[in-house]
Amino acid sequence: xxxxxxxxLTGAKSKDDIFGAFDAIRPWLQSFRVFHNKxxxxxKGDGHGTQ
Numbered sequence: 001x002x003x004x005x006x007x008x009l010t011g012a013k014s015k016d017d018i019f020g021a022f023d024a025i026r027p028w029l030q031s032f033r034v035f036h037n038k039x040x041x042x043x044k045g046d047g048h049g050t051q
Contacts, residue, residue, distance in 0.1 A: 001029070 001007050007029065012018045 001032070 007022075007025075009018050009021050012021065
């Protein structure tokens, strides 16, 4: 997991492997969830640090 919030899963041989791995780490990922005061639709830019 990167500081940007992106997650990379490697070593999968199929999409089912990816979905299974993600389901396994989902509770851990949700523990890092950050809630913002503004709805996403009111933010500026493309969400990648550029405008």
